[in-house]
Amino acid sequence: MTIEPYDSGDLPEHKPRRSDVDPKAAKRAERQVGFLFIASGLASAAFIVAYIVTPVDKEMPLPGFGSTNASNLLLGITMGLALFLIGAAAIHWAKKLMPDVEVVQERSPESSEAEHRDALLDEYRRGIDESGVKRRPFILGSMAAALGLAGLPAVVLLRDLGPLPADALTKTMWERGMHILIAETEQKIRPEDMQVGTLISAVPEGIDLVMEEAGNLNELAKSAVMLIRMDPAEIVADQTPEGKEPWSYEGILCFSKICTHVGCPLGLYEQLTHHMLCPCHQSTFDLADAGNVIFGPSSRSLPQLAITVDEDGYLIAREGFAEPVGPSFWERG
Amino acid sequence: MTYLLARRRSPWATAFLLLLALVGIGGIYALASGSTQAEATAPSASTTQIDEGRKLFLEGCSTCHGLNADGAFQLDGTIAGPTLIGVGSASVDFQVSTGRMPLAAPGAQVERKDPSYSDEETAALAAYIGSLAPGPEIPMPDLYDTTGITPEELALGGQLFRANCAQCHNFAGEGGALTDGKYAPSLTETEPRHIYEAMLIGPQNMPNFPDSTLRPEDKRAIIGYIEALRETPNSGGIDTGRLGPVTEGIVLWTLGLGALIAVAIWIGVKAK
Numbered sequence: 001m002t003i004e005p006y007d008s009g010d011l012p013e014h015k016p017r018r019s020d021v022d023p024k025a026a027k028r029a030e031r032q033v034g035f036l037f038i039a040s041g042l043a044s045a046a047f048i049v050a051y052i053v054t055p056v057d058k059e060m061p062l063p064g065f066g067s068t069n070a071s072n073l074l075l076g077i078t079m080g081l082a083l084f085l086i087g088a089a090a091i092h093w094a095k096k097l098m099p100d101v102e103v104v105q106e107r108s109p110e111s112s113e114a115e116h117r118d119a120l121l122d123e124y125r126r127g128i129d130e131s132g133v134k135r136r137p138f139i140l141g142s143m144a145a146a147l148g149l150a151g152l153p154a155v156v157l158l159r160d161l162g163p164l165p166a167d168a169l170t171k172t173m174w175e176r177g178m179h180i181l182i183a184e185t186e187q188k189i190r191p192e193d194m195q196v197g198t199l200i201s202a203v204p205e206g207i208d209l210v211m212e213e214a215g216n217l218n219e220l221a222k223s224a225v226m227l228i229r230m231d232p233a234e235i236v237a238d239q240t241p242e243g244k245e246p247w248s249y250e251g252i253l254c255f256s257k258i259c260t261h262v263g264c265p266l267g268l269y270e271q272l273t274h275h276m277l278c279p280c281h282q283s284t285f286d287l288a289d290a291g292n293v294i295f296g297p298s299s300r301s302l303p304q305l306a307i308t309v310d311e312d313g314y315l316i317a318r319e320g321f322a323e324p325v326g327p328s329f330w331e332r333g
Numbered sequence: 334m335t336y337l338l339a340r341r342r343s344p345w346a347t348a349f350l351l352l353l354a355l356v357g358i359g360g361i362y363a364l365a366s367g368s369t370q371a372e373a374t375a376p377s378a379s380t381t382q383i384d385e386g387r388k389l390f391l392e393g394c395s396t397c398h399g400l401n402a403d404g405a406f407q408l409d410g411t412i413a414g415p416t417l418i419g420v421g422s423a424s425v426d427f428q429v430s431t432g433r434m435p436l437a438a439p440g441a442q443v444e445r446k447d448p449s450y451s452d453e454e455t456a457a458l459a460a461y462i463g464s465l466a467p468g469p470e471i472p473m474p475d476l477y478d479t480t481g482i483t484p485e486e487l488a489l490g491g492q493l494f495r496a497n498c499a500q501c502h503n504f505a506g507e508g509g510a511l512t513d514g515k516y517a518p519s520l521t522e523t524e525p526r527h528i529y530e531a532m533l534i535g536p537q538n539m540p541n542f543p544d545s546t547l548r549p550e551d552k553r554a555i556i557g558y559i560e561a562l563r564e565t566p567n568s569g570g571i572d573t574g575r576l577g578p579v580t581e582g583i584v585l586w587t588l589g590l591g592a593l594i595a596v597a598i599w600i601g602v603k604a605k
Contacts, residue, residue, distance in 0.1 A: 199540030267500030
């Protein structure tokens with residue numbers, strides 16, 4: 001195919017580049033491209049040198065930004081330059097030296113000719129007639145059944161990938177009489193350990209065993225709670241149902257630590273306003289007013305855990321959570 | 334002698350004898366307990382400190398906190414300054430030596446600034462407020478001295494920091510915003526003593542973490558972890574303030590995308 005300047009009339013006239021008409025400019029462009037390729041090669045070599053020479057844990061100052069890991073910085077710069085310069089050279093080459101005339105590529109029509117299409121349709125209809133499926137419906141029916149059943153083994157295999165969630169979404173391990181332990185240090189808590197304004201991240205007693213048995217940390221993602229003590233006079237309302245024993249204990253309230261929006265762990269507590277914020281999307285719950293949402297994307301109050309003390313004076317759960325904790329899900333309704 | 338005998342039945346005699354006996358017993362006691370008297374001079378020095386603190390308090394703090402440190406109200410009924418009875422010396426040391434008190438102007442957040450009182454004056458103020466009622470006391474230096482902290486303690490400190498502190502103070506202790514202009518301050522330069530005191534007392538909107546729920550060794554582990562965070566190098570390059578997706582996003586969307594657009598324009602421009 002010969003390359004001819006394309007002239008449709010609506011494009012500006014083709015202007016030759018300086019490198020097309022001036023052999024000196026072409027030579028200069030050639031040198032530039034070559035220089036870029038050589039620079040890329042040098043950067044690759046520098047990468048290898050940096051890799052060998054720089055100790056992995058060496059720090060180097062980065063003026064204006066403090067310090068950074070020398071190895072990461074040098075490897076990143078050299079490899080980045082090596083790759084970028086190859087691309088830059090190729091583009092410079094294409095722009096300055098390769099032909100830049102506009103060309104038209106002729107193409108044949110994409111659809112088949114009409115007689116070929118008719119012939120195919122005829123053949124298809126003849127095939128259906130000759131197979132006799134219209135006269136022998138039993139074969140057609142049994143074939144459909146076999147094809148349908150062939151999909152079932154896949155369903156069985158997929159179903160067997162793991163157990164269904166069962167009540168894992170609706171139930172936590174909290175139950176009546178379970179001690180509330182301080183997270184990480186696992187101490188039992190007495191009410192007098194807490195002052196007004198004290199915040200404790202807490203977990204149910206025995207959560208380590210449950211998680212070890214399950215082989216995952218799911219229970220921590222559900223059962224984590226926060227204990228907050230406030231002046232009882234400042235509590236507007238909690239979630240105690242009417243006619244039930246109080247769910248809080250002498251100004252100590254226990255709420256789920258899992259945000260009801262998408263399940264981030266809460267903990268941004270303003271002890272003077274009693275606002276609990278979620279660090280992810282700023283959902284704000286008023287813990288002095290039954291954990292209601294006062295700001296942010298969450299649509300449900302923070303579930304409260306009913307607490308009391310045992311005969312030794314340690315804080316325990318009065319019963320499990322009355323509603324599922326954490327974000328909403330389909331079956332929750 | 335006859336003079337005394339003649340007056341032995343006088344009503345004054347009993348009183349005189351009693352006085353004599355008291356002076357005698359007191360004198361013997363004073364002689365016998367001569368050594369303990371010397372020791373008793375230490376609290377008496379503290380008493381001068383308390384007096385000094387009370388003087389400073391009346392001059393500099395009582396306008397808002399009341400002449401008896403039990404709080405005061407403004408004319409419109411709002412609180413000028415809360416009661417300081419029971420806040421303890423740790424509170425005073427934290428608020429005054431970080432310059433938060435005396436307050437320059439009321440606002441959403443009490444700002445850290447250069448302290449207005451010398452170390453001795455701060456200690457005197459703390460002693461005075463601490464003498465009013467029991468409260469959290471200024472921690473001894475060995476409680477927050479983290480030299481020789483073990484990797485295990487650092488790991489525990491990290492777990493406790495992420496469970497209790499990171500939500501507000503950021504995963505790298507850089508601080509973060511709260512509501513209505515309040516914020517959790519950065520911990521990157523806070524002195525260990527002030528971190529310890531803040532956990533004890535829960536200043537402003539920070540919840541408190543008394544020794545009964547966060548043991549002294551836990552607090553020391555957390556301080557050790559915060560100090561380790563400061564020394565952790567930025568292996569990934571520029572840290573962009575270690576504020577997470579906000580600053581990283583700004584850098585990527587402006588510098589990163591900007592560079593890509595510049596290259597795309599260069600590719601598209603026709604060569605001359």
